[in-house]
Amino acid sequence: MPVVVRGDQGVDIDEVTFLRGEAGTTGHGNSLPRSARQRIIRRAKVKRVTERRTYSYLGPAGTFTEAALDQVAEARGQEWRPVHNVGEALADVLEGRSHAAMIAIENSIEGGVSTTQDALATLPGLRIVGEYLVKVNFVLVAPRGTTLEDVTVIAAHPVAYAQCHGWLGEHLPNHAHVPAASNVASAIGVLDGSSPAQAAIAPPGIVQHYDVDVLASEIGDSTSAVTRFVLVTRTTMPPEPTGADKTSLIVELPDDHPGALLDMLEQFSTRGINLSLIESRPIGDALGRYRFVIDADGHVADERMADALLGIRRFSPRVVFLGSYPRADRKIVQYPDRYADEVFVEARDWLRGLITGEPEV
Numbered sequence: 001m002p003v004v005v006r007g008d009q010g011v012d013i014d015e016v017t018f019l020r021g022e023a024g025t026t027g028h029g030n031s032l033p034r035s036a037r038q039r040i041i042r043r044a045k046v047k048r049v050t051e052r053r054t055y056s057y058l059g060p061a062g063t064f065t066e067a068a069l070d071q072v073a074e075a076r077g078q079e080w081r082p083v084h085n086v087g088e089a090l091a092d093v094l095e096g097r098s099h100a101a102m103i104a105i106e107n108s109i110e111g112g113v114s115t116t117q118d119a120l121a122t123l124p125g126l127r128i129v130g131e132y133l134v135k136v137n138f139v140l141v142a143p144r145g146t147t148l149e150d151v152t153v154i155a156a157h158p159v160a161y162a163q164c165h166g167w168l169g170e171h172l173p174n175h176a177h178v179p180a181a182s183n184v185a186s187a188i189g190v191l192d193g194s195s196p197a198q199a200a201i202a203p204p205g206i207v208q209h210y211d212v213d214v215l216a217s218e219i220g221d222s223t224s225a226v227t228r229f230v231l232v233t234r235t236t237m238p239p240e241p242t243g244a245d246k247t248s249l250i251v252e253l254p255d256d257h258p259g260a261l262l263d264m265l266e267q268f269s270t271r272g273i274n275l276s277l278i279e280s281r282p283i284g285d286a287l288g289r290y291r292f293v294i295d296a297d298g299h300v301a302d303e304r305m306a307d308a309l310l311g312i313r314r315f316s317p318r319v320v321f322l323g324s325y326p327r328a329d330r331k332i333v334q335y336p337d338r339y340a341d342e343v344f345v346e347a348r349d350w351l352r353g354l355i356t357g358e359p360e361v
């Protein structure tokens with residue numbers, strides 16, 4: 001298959017070059033009749049429209065999720081589709097309305113975003129292809145003329161609300177919370193009167209989109225809070241290994257197998273693989289049944305990771321491979337020399353030799 005380089009508007013660069021040559025607009029003379037040239041240009045325009053890709057994200061404009069999507073070079077100049085929740089974003093991908101969806105998966109204060117983790121664990125056919133980090137901090141906003149004394153009810157996305165407990169406890173200890181679909185939906189509800197709240201927790205950039213008073217700034221519990229986002233597509237080949245990769249998995253453990261969690265962890269530790277995340281989530285069918293959400297340093301194309309996955313697959317009743325993709329921080333993965341690819345290859349060759357009867361050297 002030819003490699004296609006995408007232009008800013010989603011047009012195949014090689015296609016455009018070809019058409020330019022064909023239409024005689026590249027300095028080789030306008031040898032084609034005008035009508036033929038126009039037909040070719042029309043074809044290029046149709047292609048431009050049909051080749052545009054759609055990216056779904058938690059909207060409306062101004063959310064942190066939008067800021068994460070803004071970091072995706074291939075998404076620039078493409079169609080961005082604001083949606084109401086993670087489920088809708090992933091349904092867009094699975095049902096073909098969108099090429100990819102940007103979703104929040106972890107926050108440095110709140111931990112894993114459980115709706116995302118549960119959706120990825122249960123919806124087959126999805127792959128994480130990229131990771132993006134966004135620094136998050138929050139402001140309290142309200143319709144013009146509102147004062148802090150007027151505020152008894154606050155609208156906020158639950159993950160944002162959980163990051164502002166300190167400030168709220170100190171300044172508005174008696175407030176009530178109404179959940180909002182996103183950090184910007186919270187403010188819209190307060191402005192259009194559809195929310196019972198008088199004020200909303202929102203990203204600082206909200207003032208560029210809406211006419212609001214900022215009642216307080218920097219209300220997050222941590223000034224260094226970060227949310228991790230992932231770009232999800234339909235199942236596809238993982239991006240090429242970069243040496244700075246991460247592999248995401250969901251693993252269920254066998255029942256009645258004492259030490260199963262330790263067995264699973266050993267698959268990684270005995271191959272020199274560091275885990276940057278391990279979290280349990282209820283499977284949901286009975287009390288005491290959990291699945292594990294895991295991020296491991298390395299790529300499925302690395303021998304040590306492939307070997308670990310084979311080990312896990314052998315005893316786990318269900319393994320979901322969510323993807324291998326470049327780490328957002330581009331930090332090269334470190335591991336002891338004895339887990340390098342060549343060491344695995346040499347050991348496999350040695351074993352093959354034993355079986356085929358090659359003399360040992």
Ligand SMILES: O=C(O)C(=O)C[C@]1(C(=O)O)C=C[C@@H](O)C=C1
Nearest residue numbers: 063064065104159160182183227
């Ligand atoms: O993208 C947004 O602004 C959101 O409202 C979503 C979300 C999340 O799902 O975690 C994103 C980042 C913040 O940590 C809080 C909320």
